[in-house]
Amino acid sequence: MSKPLVSVVIITYNHEEFIKQTLDSILSQKTNFDFEVVVGEDKSPDNTLEVCKTYGDKINLIYGEENIGMIPNFIRTLKAANGKYFAVCEGDDYWIDPLKLQKQVDFLEANPDYVICWTDYNILNDNGEITKTDFGYTKDVIDIDYNNLFRPYSTYTLTSMFKREAFDLELYQTLKYYKDNSLYVLLLREGKGVFLNFVSSVYRVHEGGIYSLTSNYQKRYTSYLNLKEIMDAVPESHTKNMKRVLNSLGNATAFGLLKLKQKGEKLSEDQLTFMNDYFKNGNLKTKLKYFKRRFLK
Numbered sequence: 114m115s116k117p118l119v120s121v122v123i124i125t126y127n128h129e130e131f132i133k134q135t136l137d138s139i140l141s142q143k144t145n146f147d148f149e150v151v152v153g154e155d156k157s158p159d160n161t162l163e164v165c166k167t168y169g170d171k172i173n174l175i176y177g178e179e180n181i182g183m184i185p186n187f188i189r190t191l192k193a194a195n196g197k198y199f200a201v202c203e204g205d206d207y208w209i210d211p212l213k214l215q216k217q218v219d220f221l222e223a224n225p226d227y228v229i230c231w232t233d234y235n236i237l238n239d240n241g242e243i244t245k246t247d248f249g250y251t252k253d254v255i256d257i258d259y260n261n262l263f264r265p266y267s268t269y270t271l272t273s274m275f276k277r278e279a280f281d282l283e284l285y286q287t288l289k290y291y292k293d294n295s296l297y298v299l300l301l302r303e304g305k306g307v308f309l310n311f312v313s314s315v316y317r318v319h320e321g322g323i324y325s326l327t328s329n330y331q332k333r334y335t336s337y338l339n340l341k342e343i344m345d346a347v348p349e350s351h352t353k354n355m356k357r358v359l360n361s362l363g364n365a366t367a368f369g370l371l372k373l374k375q376k377g378e379k380l381s382e383d384q385l386t387f388m389n390d391y392f393k394n395g396n397l398k399t400k401l402k403y404f405k406r407r408f409l410k
Contacts, residue, residue: 116195116196117146117148117196118146118148118196118197118218119144119146119147119200119214120148120194120198120199121148121214122191122200123135123136124153124183124186125152125153126156126204127159128161128205129157129159129160129161129164131207134207135202135205135206135207136150136168136172139207139208141211143215144214145215150173151193151194152173152190152204153175153186153187153193155180155182155186156177156178156181161204162174173193175190184291188285196277197277198275198276199274199275199277200273201270202271206314207317208314209315210313213313216309216313217309218274220254220307221274227305227306228300228304228306229273229276229297230273230274230309231267231268231272231308232272232311232313232314233246233267233308233309233312233313234314234315236315237317243315248267249265252310253309253311254310255308257301257305257307259350259354260352260354262298263355263358264354264357268306269314269316271316273296279303281299288343288346290335292335294340294343295339298350299347301350302350329369330366330369333362337362340355360399367388367391367403370384371403371406375406
């Protein structure tokens with residue numbers, strides 16, 4: 114195979130039950146260009162690695178002798194990829210449109226000022242029920258930049274495709290709280306994003322899913338830390354929209370902790386420190402809201 118135009122990057126851990134559906138959905142993509150499938154397997158305790166090995170040279174399988182964690186595994190897998198574009202999927206999600214890659218490449222090749230592309234997706238729960246999203250989009254093509262990123266949160270990684278040259282991997286590796294949001298903020302520094310309004314993929318919510326079953330508090334807290342860190346690293350992202358998103362995450366985290374404390378739950382030192390510092394350094398509106406909830410109830 115000649116150098117692939119697209120590298121499909123898959124990270125997988127403990128996905129024995131799902132990884133075959135993921136790989137089959139990707140390998141069945143219909144394209145007029147070459148693409149490779151690079152799979153980063155992170156020393157799963159189940160048979161995920163063995164399932165992946167059955168695909169032979171259909172995939173480029175990257176693995177080691179020890180578990181290194183989700184983001185290091187993602188970085189290791191990215192480094193093994195060769196395409197002009199990277200498309201990302203996790204080993205428990207899958208694609209349902211066989212033209213997903215073709216449609217995204219066609220758009221990005223025709224519009225060089227865009228660096229990242231997302232699509233719509235469905236949600237599959239443990240009971241096998243499919244739920245459709247509703248972002249309120251009425252157009253087929255929706256521009257996404259710092260002025261509307263995360264409002265609504267339609268940018269899920271399993272649908273993403275982005276330009277390799279627009280991604281600052283060195284900076285990404287220096288981040289302490291990096292996650293999907295870091296990737297998006299970094300890429301939009303180099304060009305525009307776009308949401309193509311068709312359903313390409315299925316996001317699976319299941320017991321054992323790393324993010325989907327994380328507590329609401331932990332989701333908000335890690336998202337706040339992540340977004341604050343990447344916004345500090347990318348001054349161009351300091352739009353009203355991004356500041357509003359960051360403030361919303363911070364308030365939800367801090368007031369959520371306050372509610373838990375008022376219910377008598379014991380908070381960790383890190384939680385107490387975050388809550389106290391956030392209210393101490395918050396704006397006037399936040400401080401007034403804190404005062405009312407803390408002392409007037």
